[in-house]
Amino acid sequence: MKKSTILGNSTLHVNRIGLGCMGMSEFYGSFDESESIKTLHKAIDLGVNFFDTADMYGWGANEKLIRRAFEGKWDQVVLATKFGVLRGENGEWLGINGQPDYVKKACERSLTNLGIEAIDLYYMHRQAEDVEIEETVGAMADLVKEGKVKYIGLSEVDAATIRRAHKVHPITAIQTEYSLWSREPEQEIFDVCKELGITFVAYSPLGRGFLTGAIKSSADFESTDFRLNHPRYTDEAIKENIKFVEVIDQVAKDKGATKAQIALAWILSQNDEITAIPGTRKIHRLEENLGAYDVELSQADLEFIRASLPKETVGSRY
Numbered sequence: 001m002k003k004s005t006i007l008g009n010s011t012l013h014v015n016r017i018g019l020g021c022m023g024m025s026e027f028y029g030s031f032d033e034s035e036s037i038k039t040l041h042k043a044i045d046l047g048v049n050f051f052d053t054a055d056m057y058g059w060g061a062n063e064k065l066i067r068r069a070f071e072g073k074w075d076q077v078v079l080a081t082k083f084g085v086l087r088g089e090n091g092e093w094l095g096i097n098g099q100p101d102y103v104k105k106a107c108e109r110s111l112t113n114l115g116i117e118a119i120d121l122y123y124m125h126r127q128a129e130d131v132e133i134e135e136t137v138g139a140m141a142d143l144v145k146e147g148k149v150k151y152i153g154l155s156e157v158d159a160a161t162i163r164r165a166h167k168v169h170p171i172t173a174i175q176t177e178y179s180l181w182s183r184e185p186e187q188e189i190f191d192v193c194k195e196l197g198i199t200f201v202a203y204s205p206l207g208r209g210f211l212t213g214a215i216k217s218s219a220d221f222e223s224t225d226f227r228l229n230h231p232r233y234t235d236e237a238i239k240e241n242i243k244f245v246e247v248i249d250q251v252a253k254d255k256g257a258t259k260a261q262i263a264l265a266w267i268l269s270q271n272d273e274i275t276a277i278p279g280t281r282k283i284h285r286l287e288e289n290l291g292a293y294d295v296e297l298s299q300a301d302l303e304f305i306r307a308s309l310p311k312e313t314v315g316s317r318y
Contacts, residue, residue, distance in 0.1 A: 001268055001269075001292075001293050001295070001296065002016065002268075003015060003016055003017075003293050005273045006199075007121065007151065007173050007275075008151070008170070008172035008173055008197055008198045008199045009151075009170045009198075010150070010151045010172045012120060012121065012151065012172075013049075013078075014049060014078050014275060015047065015049055015050050015275070016275045016276065016293075017048070017264060017268070017276055017277075017290055017292060018048060018049075018201075018276070018277040019039075019040070019043050019048055019051050019052070019277060019278070019279070019280070019286065020052045020203060020204075020277040021036075021040075021051060021052060021057070021062055021065075021066060022053070022054070022062065022279055023280070024036035024039075024040075024057075024062060024065060024279075024281050025057050025058030025062035025065060026057055026062070035282070036065060036069075037065070037069045038283065039281055039283050039286055040070070041069065042286060043286055044076050044077070046286070046290060048290070049076055049077055050080070050275065051078070051080070052079075052175075052201075052203070052277045053066055053079070053081045053082075054081055054082035054083075054085070054123075055081060055082065055083055055085075055106055055110050055113070056087050056125065059087040059088075059089075059091055063081060063110055063113035063114050064113050064114075066079070067113060067114050067115040067116075071115070074116060078120045078121070079114070079116075079119065079120050079121070080119075080120065080122075080153070080173070080175075080201075081110050081119055081121075081123070082124070082125035082155060083103060083106035083110065083122070083123075083124065083125060084096050084097060084098060084106075084124050084125035084127075084128065085125045085126055095128075096126045096127070096128045096129075097128055098127060098131035098135070099128070099131055099135075099136075100135055100138065100139035103136060103139035103140060103143070104139060104142070107119070107122065107148055111148060117147075117148075118147055118148055118150055119149045119150065120151065121151050121152070121172060122140060122151070122152050123152070123155050123173070123175060124136055124137070124140065124153070124154050124157075125155050125156075126155065126156055127154075127156075127157055127161065133157075133161050133168075134167075134168050137154075137165045137168040137171075138168055140169065141168060141169035144169065151173070152169060152170075152171060152172060153174060153175060154173075154174055155174070155203075156175075156176055157174070157176075158188070159188040159189060159191070159192040162174060162192050162193075162196070163192065163196075171196065171198050172199065173198060174189060174193055174199075174200055175200075175201040175202075175277075176189060176201075176202070176203070177202070177203055177204045178200070178203075178205065178276075179202065179204060179205045179206065179207050179211060179267065180263055180266060180305070180309060181207050181210070181211065181232075181309075182204070182207070182313065182317060190270075190271075194271075199273050199275060200274050200275075201274075201275050201277060202267050202274060202275065202277070203277055204279075205263060205267050205276040205278050206260055206264070206278050207232075207244075207263075208230075209227075210233070210238075211244060211245060211259060211260070212258070212260045212263070213245045213248075215233070216238070217238060218234060218235050218238070221233070230315070230317075231316050232314065232315035232316070233315070234315065236314070237315040240310075240314040241313060243309075243310045244310060244313070245259065247305060247308045247309055248262050248263055250308075251297075251301060255295055255297075255301075257291070257292075257295045260278070260288055260289055260292070261288065261289070261291050261294075261295050262292075262297075263292075264276055264289060264292035264295075265292045265293075265295035266302070268292065268293075269297050269302060
């Protein structure tokens, strides 16, 4: 299986399995920053070079963690970060901001947090309803001209928005949730990415851990885990959604692979450019995920998976 690709219209050569860093600072219960730094270092040792963060993860703490981890190693790293989701001093949610002046302020803050002069890939994390996409992307394009950002991307936008944005400045990557139980991007997003030469980046490719089979009930979550508030992870939803895991498990046993490896290999099998950014804080999970490169899914395997999956996922994504 092809292990690397070039992001969209860029010169950025990245692994097709990168590393999402969100959980290293928040969201999934307790965390240990020293363990996370060891995992980040191990990722580089294993040849991973594509890392994903955002200014709202730990409201700046995640970017600062990455700065500590990658000091002296930036020549081995392609880093994506994001702006747009507002957090207060205590982590409270304050909405979304896509105003041009805010875009530039957010970029300066991220550059400071990361301790770098230019961001490889800068995403609009979410679109603000009160700002035209042309205005937000125009500000991002200014950052490229100023040398503070190399390439730009968008997250969780529809096909029409991608087209409008791309007319203002070339979009390099589109990041959206995509996995065996979140296949909505197949309806329009994949086609527009192919047409415009944009790389699709799949976040939560393991269903925030669910598709690995690790979650049997809500009792498996720590009290601070944000999944407790998500509709897909109620006990009622889990009881129905476990059918996805059963299909994956059947293929995993046949291939001598883990469920995580099957779920990731399925994503990489969709086309030769798609990338995935599974998140983990643990070295053994990182190593397991990278084992997906060695899983070969035949056309018959892919057809079996498609035919066997439940028609709908119980519970909305958010």
